[in-house]
Amino acid sequence: MDTVCTLIYVILFLTTLFSYPSIKKQKKKPERAAELPPGSLGWPFIGETLLLYSQDPNVFFASKQKRYGEIFKTHILGCPCVVLASPEAARFVLVTHANLFKPTYPKSKERMIGPSALFFHQGDYHSKLRKLVQGSLSPETIRKLVTNIEAIAISALESWADGQVVVNTFHEMKKLSFDVGILSIFGQLEGKYREKLKENYCMVDKGYNSFPTNLPGTAYSKALLARKRLSEIVSEIICGREEKKLLQKDLLGCLMNSRDERGKTALTKDQIADNIIGVLFAAQDTTASVLTWILKYLHDDPKLLEAVKAEQNAIYEANDGGKKPLTWAQTRNMPLTYRVILESLRMANIISFTFREAVVDVEYKGYFIPKGWKVLPLFRNIHHNPEYFPDPQKFDASRFEVSPKPNTFMPFGNGGHSCPGNELAKLEMLILIHHLVTKFRWEVVGSQSGIQYCPFPVPKYGLPAKFWKELNSPKQDP
Numbered sequence: 001m002d003t004v005c006t007l008i009y010v011i012l013f014l015t016t017l018f019s020y021p022s023i024k025k026q027k028k029k030p031e032r033a034a035e036l037p038p039g040s041l042g043w044p045f046i047g048e049t050l051l052l053y054s055q056d057p058n059v060f061f062a063s064k065q066k067r068y069g070e071i072f073k074t075h076i077l078g079c080p081c082v083v084l085a086s087p088e089a090a091r092f093v094l095v096t097h098a099n100l101f102k103p104t105y106p107k108s109k110e111r112m113i114g115p116s117a118l119f120f121h122q123g124d125y126h127s128k129l130r131k132l133v134q135g136s137l138s139p140e141t142i143r144k145l146v147t148n149i150e151a152i153a154i155s156a157l158e159s160w161a162d163g164q165v166v167v168n169t170f171h172e173m174k175k176l177s178f179d180v181g182i183l184s185i186f187g188q189l190e191g192k193y194r195e196k197l198k199e200n201y202c203m204v205d206k207g208y209n210s211f212p213t214n215l216p217g218t219a220y221s222k223a224l225l226a227r228k229r230l231s232e233i234v235s236e237i238i239c240g241r242e243e244k245k246l247l248q249k250d251l252l253g254c255l256m257n258s259r260d261e262r263g264k265t266a267l268t269k270d271q272i273a274d275n276i277i278g279v280l281f282a283a284q285d286t287t288a289s290v291l292t293w294i295l296k297y298l299h300d301d302p303k304l305l306e307a308v309k310a311e312q313n314a315i316y317e318a319n320d321g322g323k324k325p326l327t328w329a330q331t332r333n334m335p336l337t338y339r340v341i342l343e344s345l346r347m348a349n350i351i352s353f354t355f356r357e358a359v360v361d362v363e364y365k366g367y368f369i370p371k372g373w374k375v376l377p378l379f380r381n382i383h384h385n386p387e388y389f390p391d392p393q394k395f396d397a398s399r400f401e402v403s404p405k406p407n408t409f410m411p412f413g414n415g416g417h418s419c420p421g422n423e424l425a426k427l428e429m430l431i432l433i434h435h436l437v438t439k440f441r442w443e444v445v446g447s448q449s450g451i452q453y454c455p456f457p458v459p460k461y462g463l464p465a466k467f468w469k470e471l472n473s474p475k476q477d478p
C-alpha cells in the first residue's frame with residue numbers, strides 16, 4: 001500500500017511539474033482593485049496536491065473552510081483554484097453566471113471519452129445536445145424501461161446469492177449499472193455487440209485514471225486502443241440500423257435522428273460515439289457508488305432496513321407475492337425508500353465538487369478570480385453544513401420529509417451541466433432496493449468502516465458482502 005501511495009505522489013508531482021509553464025503565464029495579471037481570496041498556494045510547482053491526497057479530501061477542504069471561510073484559494077493538480085463552499089456561490093458559478101465559467105477536464109480524460117462529449121462543451125452545441133440526451137432519459141421515456149431494468153436487477157441479485165461467496169459489492173454494482181446504461185442507450189442490443197462493448201469499455205475504464213503516458217503496454221495506451229475500438233463498434237451498430245431503417249427511440253436513436261436547420265443529419269458517427277461513451281462514464285461509477293453506500297447504510301441501521309422492508313413488502317404483496325412485475329406508478333410511490341436514496345446521496349457525496357474554469361476575470365463577493373483559474377463549487381461542504389442539515393454526520397432519511405432550502409442539495413450538480421440521467425439513476429436504485437429487501441439478505445464481511453477513492457468515494461474494499469435468498473421468499477415461476 002505504501003508503494004502505491006508513493007507512486008501516486010510521484011505521478012502527481014510530475015503532473016504539476018509539467019504544468020508549470022502554464023502556471024507561470026497565469027500569474028501575470030494586470031493590477032486590480034479586488035484581491036485574491038485568502039488561502040495558500042502551497043509549495044512551488046506542487047502546490048497543495050500532496051497535502052490533499054495524503055489525507056481524507058473532506059478533511060482537507062473542511063479545514064481550509066474553517067480557517068479561511070467559504071471562499072478560499074489553493075493550488076491542486078497543477079492548477080491555481082478558487083474553492084467556493086456556499087449555496088449562493090455554487091449558484092453563481094453553475095446557474096446565474098454560468099457563461100463566465102466553462103467546464104474543464106484534463107486533456108488526457110477528454111481524449112479518453114471523446115472531445116465531442118456533451119459535458120466538455122458550452123453554447124449552442126451543448127444546448128442542442130443536452131435536449132436530445134435529456135429527452136431520451138426523461139421520465140416519459142424511461143418509464144418504458146421498468147420491466148427491463150427489473151430483469152437486470154433480479155438477474156444480478158441471483159448471481160450474487162450464493163451465501164458462501166464474498167462479492168465485491170461495488171464491482172458488482174458497476175456491472176449492473178453498465179447493463180442498465182447499455183439498455184437506455186441501445187435498447188435490446190444483440191449479444192455480440194454487448195460483449196464487445198463491455199470488454200473494451202472495461203479496458204477504457206481501467207486506463208481512465210492511470211498516468212497518461214502513451215507508451216506501448218501501459219494501461220493508458222491499452223485504454224486508447226480500446227477507446228478506438230468502441231467507436232468502431234458504435235459505428236457498426238449505427239450502420240446496421242441505417243441499413244434496416246430502424247427508427248428506435250433510445251438514446252442512440254435520438255442522436256442518429258437529430259437534424260440541423262437544413263434537415264440534414266446533425267451529428268457525425270464520431271460525435272455520436274463520443275456522447276454515448278460519455279453517458280456510460282457518467283452513469284456507471286457514480287450510480288454504482290451510491291448503490292454500494294445504500295446497502296451499507298441499510299445494513300448498519302436494522303430499524304431503517306425493517307421500515308424499508310415494510311414499505312416494499314406492501315408492494316410485493318400487491319403484486320401477488322412478486323409474481324407480477326413492478327409498475328412505473330409503484331416506483332413513484334416509495335416515499336421512505338426515496339428518502340433513503342436522497343439521504344445516501346447527501347451523506348456519501350459521490351460528486352464532492354465540480355471543476356469549472358473562469359473564461360474572463362471575475363469578481364465575486366469582493367474577491368478576484370483571474371481568467372484561467374479553476375473554480376470548484378464544493379458540494380460536500382454544503383451538504384454537510386449543519387446550518388442546512390442539522391447533525392450532518394448522522395444518517396437521517398426523515399430530514400427529506402421537507403424539501404431542503406434552494407441550492408443546498410445538489411447531488412447531481414446544478415444548472416445547464418447538471419446530470420441529465422438522474423431520473424434513470426434513481427429508478428435503477430428504487431428497483432434494485434425493492435428486490436433486494438423483499439427477496440434477499442446480505443451481510444457485510446470484515447471491517448465495516450473506512451472510505452477509499454477510486455476516484456469516487458466507496459466503502460473500503462468495495463464493501464465485501466455475502467448475499468443469500470430469504471427462506472420465506474416464494475419460488476418464482478420458471
